[in-house]
Amino acid sequence: EDQVTQSPEALRLQEGESSSLNCSYTVSGLRGLFWYRQDPGKGPEFLFTLYSAGEEKEKERLKATLTKKESFLHITAPKPEDSATYLCAVRPPNSGYSTLTFGKGTMLLVSP
């Protein structure tokens, strides 16, 4: 069973059309939820870490929020340069180690 599920798999927006990406997780006792941005052919770039329900973080047009079951990445008035794949990852509580479990990502395309 997948611990991290991202939806939608792909999203096409017009420039300026705000929307949200979803990351739902099944682990309990979360020790961190991470958002990354990945451009084609490049490594993931760290965006945010969230630790507890109700927490929010913002960076330019992006805002990440966290509940007990899911996280949202809100994109306000996106621009074409926001086009990328957005990855969500969780740090489960079980092993005590610092590994991450990644979702499969949401591919965002913003058209001018």
Add this chain to the structure above:
Amino acid sequence: DADVTQTPRNRITKTGKRIMLECSQTKGHDRMYWYRQDPGLGLRLIYYSFDVKDINKGEISDGYSVSRQAQAKFSLSLESAIPNQTALYFCATSDPTRADTQYFGPGTRLTVL
């Protein structure tokens, strides 16, 4: 200069060949990781190392081995490459004193014919 570098960036090889992918970092982080990324499967952890003397298997270690030569260097080897090891490979580093956030290298695109 990039904090995490990977060499080579692209490699095409044949089935049965031994391949080594290298990762170097200047971030001063103790922890290093190797992932592979396949379309539709996301990032999966192969091996990780929390210091020079520590090596741990990840989710998909079969067919791979690693070497931590120094704090800054972590190599991934495919002893006998097979076509289903064709993928994008990423190295990452983290610092447990700074939220243990993982920072990724630019990746190596490996094709096994």
